[in-house]
Each structure stands twice: as C-alpha cells, then as structure tokens.
Amino acid sequence: MLIRSRKSWELPYSAVTPEPIYRSRREFMRTATAGLLGAAAGTAIACGDADSAVGAQGRLTATRNAKYSVADPPNSFEHITSYNNFYEFGLDKDDPARYAGRLKVEPWSVKVDGLVGRPGTYGVDELVDFNALEERIYRLRCVEAWSMVIPWIGVPLASVLQKVEPLPAARFVEFTTVERPSEMPGLRVPVLEWPYREGLRLDEAMHPLSFMVVGLYGQVLPNQNGAPLRVHSPWKYGFKGAKSIVRIRLTDRQPRTSWPTMAPHEYGFYANVNPEVPHPRWSQARERRLPDFFARTPTLMFNGYGDEVASLYAGMDLRRNF
Amino acid sequence: MPARLFYWLVFAAAAAPGGVLAWRAWTGDLGVNPAETLLHTSGRWALGILIATLAVTPIRRLTGWNRIQQVRRMVGLWSFTYALAHFLLYAVFNHLGDIRAIWADVVERPFILSGMAALVILTVLAATSPAAMVRRLGRRWRTIHRFVYPAAVLGVVHFAWGQKADIREPLVWGGVLGLLLLVRVAAWAGRPASRQVEVTR
Numbered sequence: 051m052l053i054r055s056r057k058s059w060e061l062p063y064s065a066v067t068p069e070p071i072y073r074s075r076r077e078f079m080r081t082a083t084a085g086l087l088g089a090a091a092g093t094a095i096a097c098g099d100a101d102s103a104v105g106a107q108g109r110l111t112a113t114r115n116a117k118y119s120v121a122d123p124p125n126s127f128e129h130i131t132s133y134n135n136f137y138e139f140g141l142d143k144d145d146p147a148r149y150a151g152r153l154k155v156e157p158w159s160v161k162v163d164g165l166v167g168r169p170g171t172y173g174v175d176e177l178v179d180f181n182a183l184e185e186r187i188y189r190l191r192c193v194e195a196w197s198m199v200i201p202w203i204g205v206p207l208a209s210v211l212q213k214v215e216p217l218p219a220a221r222f223v224e225f226t227t228v229e230r231p232s233e234m235p236g237l238r239v240p241v242l243e244w245p246y247r248e249g250l251r252l253d254e255a256m257h258p259l260s261f262m263v264v265g266l267y268g269q270v271l272p273n274q275n276g277a278p279l280r281v282h283s284p285w286k287y288g289f290k291g292a293k294s295i296v297r298i299r300l301t302d303r304q305p306r307t308s309w310p311t312m313a314p315h316e317y318g319f320y321a322n323v324n325p326e327v328p329h330p331r332w333s334q335a336r337e338r339r340l341p342d343f344f345a346r347t348p349t350l351m352f353n354g355y356g357d358e359v360a361s362l363y364a365g366m367d368l369r370r371n372f
Numbered sequence: 373m374p375a376r377l378f379y380w381l382v383f384a385a386a387a388a389p390g391g392v393l394a395w396r397a398w399t400g401d402l403g404v405n406p407a408e409t410l411l412h413t414s415g416r417w418a419l420g421i422l423i424a425t426l427a428v429t430p431i432r433r434l435t436g437w438n439r440i441q442q443v444r445r446m447v448g449l450w451s452f453t454y455a456l457a458h459f460l461l462y463a464v465f466n467h468l469g470d471i472r473a474i475w476a477d478v479v480e481r482p483f484i485l486s487g488m489a490a491l492v493i494l495t496v497l498a499a500t501s502p503a504a505m506v507r508r509l510g511r512r513w514r515t516i517h518r519f520v521y522p523a524a525v526l527g528v529v530h531f532a533w534g535q536k537a538d539i540r541e542p543l544v545w546g547g548v549l550g551l552l553l554l555v556r557v558a559a560w561a562g563r564p565a566s567r568q569v570e571v572t573r
C-alpha cells in the first residue's frame with residue numbers, strides 16, 4: 051500500500067544541529083576572506099545586498115515552516131555542498147564543488163516571458179521577497195536512488211509566479227539554467243542539450259510544496275547547489291529542480307526538457323518519486339539515505355507527500371506518465 | 373631483475389588499488405556515498421586489470437620479453453578478485469543480500485545481465501586456472517580460456533550501459549580492447565601452421 055500517515059513528515063521541526071552551522075560559518079568566513087583578497091587584488095566583487103534580510107555575511111533570516119518539513123535529521127552542510135549533480139560543472143559528483151566558484155552570481159537577472167501579464171527582466175530580489183523567507187527541511191530524492199535531507203531557505207514558488215501574473219491560458223512553466231561556457235567547464239561535454247531546461251505543470255508549480263530556494267543552512271545558497279535561485283518540488287526526483295535559473299517562461303504546451311529529450315525511455319516529464327516504477331537500470335523501491343552504505347530505506351510514493359499531491363494526478367496512469 | 377621480484381612487483385601493483393580502497397574505507401574517506409565509491413572503483417579495476425591481462429601476450433610477442441608471460445595468470449586472477457568483490461558489494465549494499473531481488477535485477481536489466489555474464493565467465497576461468505586443471509583439460513583448456521575475450525567485451529558493454537549520459541570512458545576501454553583483439557586476429561591469420569599451439573596459448 052502506498053497510503054501512509056502524513057504524521058511522519060509533519061512532525062515538528064527538530065533543531066538543526068549546531069555543528070553544521072558552525073561548519074557553514076567557517077565555510078562562509080573562508081569565502082569572505084577570499085572576497086577580501088579578491089578586492090585587494092583589484093577585482094570588483096559585489097559584496098552585501100541592499101535587502102535587509104540578507105545579513106552582513108550572507109546569512110539569511112528565515113522562519114521555520116514545520117508543517118512542510120520532514121522529521122529526518124538533516125545531512126551536514128559539507129555533504130550537501132560536496133556531492134552534487136550539476137553537469138554544467140562536470141559529471142562527477144565533486145565537480146560542482148570544485149568548479150562552481152567560478153560562476154558569477156552577482157549581478158543576476160531572470161528573464162520572464164511567455165504567457166504572463168508582466169513579462170520582463172527581473173532581479174532576484176524582485177522575484178523573491180527576502181522578508182518572507184521560510185526554512186523547510188526537505189528530503190531530496192535523486193533519480194539515482196539516493197536521498198539527502200536539506201534545510202532549504204526560500205519562498206513558495208507560487209509567490210514568485212504570482213508576481214509575474216500568469217495568464218489564464220498558461221498551463222506549464224519552463225525554467226532555463228544559465229549557460230556560460232567560460233564559467234561552467236561541463237558545458238564542453240554535450241551530454242545534455244544545453245542550456246539545461248526543466249519544467250512543471252502550472253498546478254504543480256503553484257502547489258504550496260514547490261519551493262523557490264535561495265539559501266541553505268541559514269546562508270545564501272552555495273553555487274554548486276544552484277545559486278542564486280533554484281527550484282525544489284520534493285515529491286519529484288531531484289533533476290526536476292532547475293538550478294541557477296535565468297529564464298522562466300509560461301506556456302500552454304508541455305516544455306521540451308533536457309533529460310526526457312536525451313533519454314525519453316529513462317526520464318519522464320513528470321518524474322514523480324514512485325517506488326513502483328523502476329528506472330530501466332535500477333529499481334526505485336528503496337533508496338540510500340546518504341551517507342548510509344545500504345540502500346535500505348523504502349522509497350515512499352511521492353516521497354511521502356501523497357496526501358498533498360496525489361490529487362494532482364487523479365485519473366492519470368503514472369506508469370505511462372513517469 | 374630476478375624473476376620472482378618481477379612477479380611480486382606486479383602482484384603488489386595489482387593488489388594496491390584494493391589496499392588503498394580498504395584503507396579509505398577504514399579511515400572513513402570514501403566520500404558522501406561510500407557504497408558508490410566502492411562499487412565504481414572495484415568495477416573499474418576489474419575491467420582495467422582484465423584488459424591488462426589480455427595485453428600480456430601481445431606485449432611478449434612484440435617485445436620478445438618472455439618473462440612477462442609468468443604474470444598472466446596471476447593478473448587474471450586479480451581481475452576476477454576485483455570483479456567478485458564488485459559483485460559482493462552490489463549484492464550487500466544495493467540488495468541487502470536478497471538473492472531474489474538480485475535475480476530479478478539480472479533478468480530484468482540487460483545492464484546487470486552483461487555484468488553477471490562477464491562474472492560467470494571469469495569464475496570459470498579462475499576455477500580452471502591452476503596448473504593441474506590446465507593439464508587435465510588438455511586442448512579444451514585453450515578453448516575455454518578464449519572466453520576471456522567475450523568476458524572483456526561484456527565488461528565494456530556493461531560499463532557503457534551503466535552510464536547515465538557520458539560513455540566516453542567505456543568507449544576508450546572498448547578501443548583498447550578492440551586493438552588487442554586485432555593484434556590477436558592478425559597473429560592468428562599470420563601464424564605458421566606448425567606453431568599453432570604455441571601461438572594461441
């Protein structure tokens with residue numbers, strides 16, 4: 051049976067252990083020092099942010115959203131930022147941590163077009179209300195059958211989309227990831243069609259669980275995790291969450307996204323977490339809760355969010371629409 | 373260099389990756405996904421050393437350095453050792469030792485089937501590798517041990533099939549294997565009839 055009690059992910063948020071925060075501070079001090087050195091060398095580095103919620107050292111103030119947090123203990127900052135799939139920086143899991151520092155995330159702008167009432171080019175703080183940041187502890191279930199628990203900071207994706215006023219005809223959202231060959235060495239390898247494109251049905255994007263992420267562990271999002279702006283819809287496999295977004299386009303047609311274009315029989319547009327629909331090369335019935343050695347944790351339908359999202363797919367054959 | 377010294381140097385070189393991996397496991401230095409590190413590293417060495425085994429005879433022929441032949445069986449057995457470890461890691465960490473789940477994986481997924489087929493061949497080759505078996509099997513031994521080539525091909529296919537997007541590395545290994553096969557076929561085509569046994573062994 052796929053039905054389960056919602057209690058397990060609605061349990062009150064358990065405080066993030068101080069150790070990772072300590073780590074993240076240390077990490078941040080290193081970054082800050084590098085920034086100072088860079089400035090000393092005459093490199094123009096944009097420091098600080100006009101917005102009040104972004105603290106002096108890139109720390110973010112957010113309110114914990116217990117209702118939308120899982121009870122599992124979060125992975126360490128180090129794990130979350132050193133094991134990433136971000137092919138624009140390379141195919142190995144440690145490539146993003148190694149190379150993403152080259153990506154210039156400031157200034158950043160996002161082009162919004164398609165079926166919206168307010169198309170245009172927006173800065174990050176025009177799309178994200180930094181005074182309404184939430185912390186949500188989501189479990190990211192990768193299509194590769196591993197998962198990590200991550201204390202994201204962000205705002206509901208719906209709040210971002212509402213700002214640009216989707217037109218009634220809009221049915222899908224397409225996200226495009228930045229494509230800068232000089233800063234992203236992985237783009238030299240044509241494993242996917244660049245730039246990376248992802249997409250959601252509009253009702254999926256407007257669902258309160260869909261999160262526009264700008265931070266992690268109380269600080270500004272590290273580049274390897276998709277800075278400055280990435281999506282996470284926790285009932286879907288991780289690749290559905292576009293990173294380092296530079297374009298948001300609303301359409302009436304299902305967008306042609308990168309993974310299903312590359313391997314249509316392996317990756318579907320919906321990519322809902324589903325233990326009953328295996329990937330052609332491995333089962334999705336269990337997952338490895340990193341850093342566990344064993345793939346022993348049973349995978350939950352919709353990653354445990356069935357009560358919330360199953361109705362979005364009423365009447366759909368989830369084996370065909372995988 | 374004394375013959376024994378050469379043998380043990382090669383032995384140590386083939387054992388080293390396993391030692392390094394065991395050390396990293398012991399010190400907790402396998403990264404965020406330790407099971408994946410173990411599985412991928414053991415699989416790569418199994419294939420790499422298998423292809424090295426296939427290079428032994430061509431190297432001897434091209435260079436006339438006959439002593440290299442004495443390490444061939446030992447190197448081949450190391451490839452089998454890594455392949456077996458690779459399979460056991462998969463069985464324990466991916467399937468918690470559940471034989472039925474492993475079997476389902478083998479029959480459902482060509483990617484796993486190709487690895488399993490390679491391992492079955494390597495097991496037969498390892499079991500028939502002692503000198504006593506060579507003597508007992510006589511001419512049939514040669515026939516059996518030619519299956520090392522299909523095993524290597526299956527290994528490359530398995531490697532390529534297992535990749536999510538990028539198959540450049542298995543293609544390189546496939547290229548090296550293709551070259552070794554070519555050398556082999558060329559030698560076979562050009563052999564004098566009387567030296568048939570010596571050449572093909």
Ligand code: HEM
Binds near residue numbers: 422455462534535
């Ligand atoms: C029953 C036998 C085998 C099974 C069940 C098996 C299973 C696997 C699995 C699950 C992976 C990981 C794929 C991934 O995570 O992307 C893998 C990778 C691999 N296997 Fe096997 N395997 C078997 C035999 C072999 C043999 C005999 C060889 C070599 C001759 C081999 C060489 C490799 C290589 C080179 C990789 C890729 C490692 C990498 O991506 O870095 N495997 N195998």
